[in-house]
Amino acid sequence: MAVGDVATRRRAGQGVWASLLRAALAVARVLASLALTFLGLTAITFFIGRVMPIDPVLAIVGDRARQDVYDAMFLQMGLDKPIYIQYLRYLGDVLTGNFGISIQTSRPVIYDLLHFFPATLELATIATLLGVFLGVPMGVLAAVNQGRLIDHVVRIVGLIGYSMPVFWLGMVGLLIFYARLQWVPGPGRLDIYFDGLVPPVTGMLLIDAALAGDWNVFDNALSHIILPASILGTYALAYIARMTRSFMLDQIRQEYILTARVKGLSETRVIWRHAFGNVLVQLVTIIGLTYASLLEGSVLTETVFSWPGIGQYITNALFNSDMNAVIGGTIVVGTCFVGINMLSDLIYRMLDPRVRS
Amino acid sequence: MTSPPVPEVPATRLRLHAWLLSDIPNTAFQARCQRAWFGWRVLRSNPIAMAGLIIVLSLILMAAFAPLLTATDGIIQNLADRLQPPSAEHWFGTDQLGRDIYDRIVWGSRITLYIIGLVTVIVVPIGLAIGVISGYVGGIVDQALMRFTDIFLAFPRLILALAFVASMGPGIENAVLAIALTTWSPYARIARAEALTLRNSEFILAARTQGASTLRILFRHVVPLCLSSMIVRLTLDMAGIILTAAGLGFLGLGAQPPSPEWGAMISAGRQFILDQWWVPTVPGLAILTVSLGFNLLGDGLRDVLDPKNASK
Amino acid sequence: MSDTGKPLLEVEDLHVTYATPKGPVEAVRGVSFTLGREKLGIVGESGSGKSQTGRAILGLTERNGTVTAKTLRFDGVDLLTAGKRTLRNIRGKRISMILQDPKYSLNPVMTVGRQIEEAFLVHQKSSRSVARQRTLEMLKAVRIRDPERVYRAYPHELSGGMGQRVMIAMMMIPEPDIIIADEPTSALDVTVSLQVLAILDDMVERLGSGLIFISHDLNLVASFCDRVLIMYAGRVVETCRADELDKAIHPYTRGLLNCLPRLDGGGETLPTLKRDPAWARDPVPGS
Numbered sequence: 003m004a005v006g007d008v009a010t011r012r013r014a015g016q017g018v019w020a021s022l023l024r025a026a027l028a029v030a031r032v033l034a035s036l037a038l039t040f041l042g043l044t045a046i047t048f049f050i051g052r053v054m055p056i057d058p059v060l061a062i063v064g065d066r067a068r069q070d071v072y073d074a075m076f077l078q079m080g081l082d083k084p085i086y087i088q089y090l091r092y093l094g095d096v097l098t099g100n101f102g103i104s105i106q107t108s109r110p111v112i113y114d115l116l117h118f119f120p121a122t123l124e125l126a127t128i129a130t131l132l133g134v135f136l137g138v139p140m141g142v143l144a145a146v147n148q149g150r151l152i153d154h155v156v157r158i159v160g161l162i163g164y165s166m167p168v169f170w171l172g173m174v175g176l177l178i179f180y181a182r183l184q185w186v187p188g189p190g191r192l193d194i195y196f197d198g199l200v201p202p203v204t205g206m207l208l209i210d211a212a213l214a215g216d217w218n219v220f221d222n223a224l225s226h227i228i229l230p231a232s233i234l235g236t237y238a239l240a241y242i243a244r245m246t247r248s249f250m251l252d253q254i255r256q257e258y259i260l261t262a263r264v265k266g267l268s269e270t271r272v273i274w275r276h277a278f279g280n281v282l283v284q285l286v287t288i289i290g291l292t293y294a295s296l297l298e299g300s301v302l303t304e305t306v307f308s309w310p311g312i313g314q315y316i317t318n319a320l321f322n323s324d325m326n327a328v329i330g331g332t333i334v335v336g337t338c339f340v341g342i343n344m345l346s347d348l349i350y351r352m353l354d355p356r357v358r359s
Numbered sequence: 360m361t362s363p364p365v366p367e368v369p370a371t372r373l374r375l376h377a378w379l380l381s382d383i384p385n386t387a388f389q390a391r392c393q394r395a396w397f398g399w400r401v402l403r404s405n406p407i408a409m410a411g412l413i414i415v416l417s418l419i420l421m422a423a424f425a426p427l428l429t430a431t432d433g434i435i436q437n438l439a440d441r442l443q444p445p446s447a448e449h450w451f452g453t454d455q456l457g458r459d460i461y462d463r464i465v466w467g468s469r470i471t472l473y474i475i476g477l478v479t480v481i482v483v484p485i486g487l488a489i490g491v492i493s494g495y496v497g498g499i500v501d502q503a504l505m506r507f508t509d510i511f512l513a514f515p516r517l518i519l520a521l522a523f524v525a526s527m528g529p530g531i532e533n534a535v536l537a538i539a540l541t542t543w544s545p546y547a548r549i550a551r552a553e554a555l556t557l558r559n560s561e562f563i564l565a566a567r568t569q570g571a572s573t574l575r576i577l578f579r580h581v582v583p584l585c586l587s588s589m590i591v592r593l594t595l596d597m598a599g600i601i602l603t604a605a606g607l608g609f610l611g612l613g614a615q616p617p618s619p620e621w622g623a624m625i626s627a628g629r630q631f632i633l634d635q636w637w638v639p640t641v642p643g644l645a646i647l648t649v650s651l652g653f654n655l656l657g658d659g660l661r662d663v664l665d666p667k668n669a670s671k
Numbered sequence: 672m673s674d675t676g677k678p679l680l681e682v683e684d685l686h687v688t689y690a691t692p693k694g695p696v697e698a699v700r701g702v703s704f705t706l707g708r709e710k711l712g713i714v715g716e717s718g719s720g721k722s723q724t725g726r727a728i729l730g731l732t733e734r735n736g737t738v739t740a741k742t743l744r745f746d747g748v749d750l751l752t753a754g755k756r757t758l759r760n761i762r763g764k765r766i767s768m769i770l771q772d773p774k775y776s777l778n779p780v781m782t783v784g785r786q787i788e789e790a791f792l793v794h795q796k797s798s799r800s801v802a803r804q805r806t807l808e809m810l811k812a813v814r815i816r817d818p819e820r821v822y823r824a825y826p827h828e829l830s831g832g833m834g835q836r837v838m839i840a841m842m843m844i845p846e847p848d849i850i851i852a853d854e855p856t857s858a859l860d861v862t863v864s865l866q867v868l869a870i871l872d873d874m875v876e877r878l879g880s881g882l883i884f885i886s887h888d889l890n891l892v893a894s895f896c897d898r899v900l901i902m903y904a905g906r907v908v909e910t911c912r913a914d915e916l917d918k919a920i921h922p923y924t925r926g927l928l929n930c931l932p933r934l935d936g937g938g939e940t941l942p943t944l945k946r947d948p949a950w951a952r953d954p955v956p957g958s
Binding site: 038039042054298319331340 | 506509513514515516517518521523524525526527540598602605609610612625629632633636639640643647654658
Binding site for chain 3: 256257258260262263264265266267268276279280283354
């Protein structure tokens with residue numbers, strides 16, 4: 003009878019299949035976008051690695067290589083062929099994980115990358131977790147107490163954390179916590195005598211040690227990771243706190259919050275179940291972005307802490323003019339970066355009921 | 360009942376004040392000045408933004424008046440005087456080659472300004488051009504340009520800069536180019552969004568009926584209106600750009616020694632951190648301060664130019 | 672006025688002042704009225720303070736606002752000095768408020784059913800299934816044809832009329848003594864708003880609650896309520912029974928009445944309301 007019922011009747015025809023189809027389309031769209039960006043990334047790295055240098059072969063074999071090595075590489079890279087064929091070859095190589103051989107280690111670059119990646123992953127993960135578990139409550143606290151002291155404190159801490167050169171903070175951190183206070187052990191992931199005690203399952207020491215039940219190794223690994231993760235996490239903390247605060251402020255002044263209060267709900271429930279519930283989806287995207295940034299930003303932190311991750315690998319490759327390694331590392335980190343961004347976007351679309359329908 | 364005597368205000372100041380506050384501006388110029396004045400009033404009332412503005416202005420002044428503010432050129436070595444702690448003679452102490460750190464910081468501000476200036480000059484015109492054309496023309500051009508922009512949107516700045524520099528060799532210009540490459544996309548998006556909203560507005564239609572060519576419309580009408588959001592975004596991005604540039608400098612990929620680039624100073628001074636902490640610490644504080652200044656200013660500008668964000 | 676003899680709500684000399692950068696602004700300036708189990712309409716234009724009055728009663732004025740009054744009493748409880756706990760117990764269960772636009776006043780990421788259940792469960796210790804049962808009954812009571820479907824729906828999937836009915840269901844499920852309806856139909860089309868009003872009327876009659884109907888539409892309020900309060904610039908300038916509105920004495924009320932077009936009007940140009948600043952300043956005639 004009522005006009006409004008027509009609206010729901012129209013939607014009654016959409017069942018499980020329709021929503022599955024919509025979800026599939028959304029995923030397909032994101033994958034297409036990802037593919038396009040990946041292509042762009044390879045194009046750029048191709049340009050940087052093959053087109054821009056005056057002699058791309060020299061960049062790879064080094065200027066002390068023998069002539070026959072040079073010639074072999076020349077043919078292998080297909081530099082006698084036209085550019086687009088070179089690119090297609092390059093693309094083929096990248097897709098099969100063939101990044102060439104590293105000058106420094108004389109191993110296939112992909113092998114090196116797989117070896118060093120887990121360390122960076124572990125660092126970025128712990129740092130992000132720190133950022134989330136400290137930053138989110140800080141942001142909520144600041145928003146709820148807008149204008150009061152705690153709000154100003156959080157804002158200032160956030161601003162400073164986000165303007166800080168991470169590598170410098172790392173140095174200062176080492177100075178204070180390692181040199182002066184001696185609260186944390188020195189560089190590297192583990193003390194030497196713990197090295198190799200735990201079978202590498204994932205490459206991430208904390209997980210591997212937990213899996214093996216070796217808590218001594220776990221403790222040692224934790225003590226090594228805590229400082230670099232905290233330093234790296236400062237940026238995550240600042241950014242997440244800032245964004246959480248901003249999102250919460252947006253939500254708190256919405257009408258439905260008034261409705262929740264009118265219903266007689268406790269302030270805690272109003273803030274966390276209602277306001278924060280609406281912020282959660284946006285936060286996922288932010289956390290994804292942060293994680294991706296940290297993966298990339300760990301390059302500098304690893305240098306300061308001698309952390310054997312991909313960042314350090316790439317910078318060493320840089321100083322040794324190991325072009326294959328640099329390009330390989332760039333593509334892997336770049337792809338992860340792009341992939342995580344897109345994944346968070348996808349999750350956002352799937353979680354927000356307004357976007358879903 | 361007479362009112363108390365009004366203090367004498369110079370006639371010219373009164374006139375300027377009245378001119379700025381009058382309800383009905385007589386010329387476009389007056390209207391623009393009024394808007395700028397009100398914007399300035401809002402900015403002035405925000406202490407955080409003012410702090411940021413002061414820091415940024417100090418940076419600019421420091422760079423401009425570097426020869427007047429320093430005793431040396433920051434490059435000449437004086438090994439007898441190396442690693443001196445901060446004192447009255449050397450405000451920030453000296454580094455491992457005896458150079459006064461304060462002087463190097465001041466000269467380094469020129470490099471910082473050069474980097475951000477260069478990035479701005481590359482990123483803003485390209486972003487504007489692509490965004491405005493994309494938004495205004497629409498259709499296939501829009502689709503294609505936006506796909507192109509989106510590809511760059513998700514690129515990792517530092518890593519690509521590393522690769523770039525690996526291939527082209529270290530140097531400020533290469534670092535700037537690398538940074539610019541990964542920074543321009545959001546500006547194209549902003550410009551496009553503005554162009555899309557403006558495309559259908561009446562004054563554009565009026566200009567078209569008067570026979571203005573598309574190019575003229577774009578340049579004289581659309582572009583100026585996009586500028587304010589771009590400026591806000593730029594100021595907010597500036598800190599990130601400075602930090603990336605410093606990171607590159609730290610890795611030795613930016614300005615080469617003996618150039619007093621702040622990131623490179625940190626790297627060079629790293630080994631002295633235990634006993635001569637001032638050598639790497641001071642440049643780091645400089646970077647922090649400048650980044651902070653831009654962030655504060657950016658927040659303040661956003662409040663001025665986008666009032667609905669004012670509570671944040 | 673009320674059938675129990677004692678008024679449910681007593682408001683005397685209510686003031687709501689906001690601290691703004693330009694100085695204190697008084698949104699409500701000395702409003703007084705009583706409410707029994709009847710329908711009271713509050714009419715005024717934007718800025719007259721009518722919504723703020725409603726919020727002050729619930730203790731939900733914004734943080735930079737101060738509420739003072741000689742009396743602000745509900746069923747014997749002094750709302751001005753009541754603790755947070757007491758106020759929370761009153762909100763929803765004893766006094767409830769229906770907001771204007773369901774597009775904004777419902778939580779977008781929670782299903783409608785959960786939101787209504789929440790209103791029920793916060794004041795009644797009960798199981799989820801009982802709450803669900805009650806919710807479905809409530810949805811039927813507001814004449815929603817497919818309560819199961821709406822129960823599972825999200826607010827943005829509903830039309831305006833449905834959303835308001837959900838709002839009514841949500842605010843009535845704890846069976847409050849007073850309902851404040853703040854512009855409940857202003858965001859709806861005319862036909863839909865008549866249906867929603869009919870439902871609201873029905874529910875209020877069934878529960879025997881008091882109703883404060885806030886609106887800018889004098890005609891609507893007059894046809895719906897028993898008594899009417901006219902507000903201007905934060906003050907009550909006229910109080911009268913709805914059926915005696917044409918006997919109103921204050922020039923603002925007369926002005927409003929004259930502005931309304933009538934079918935038997937005669938075809939002359941409608942007069943426009945000329946506002947006299949004296950209405951905001953001077954004491955109200957007859958008070």
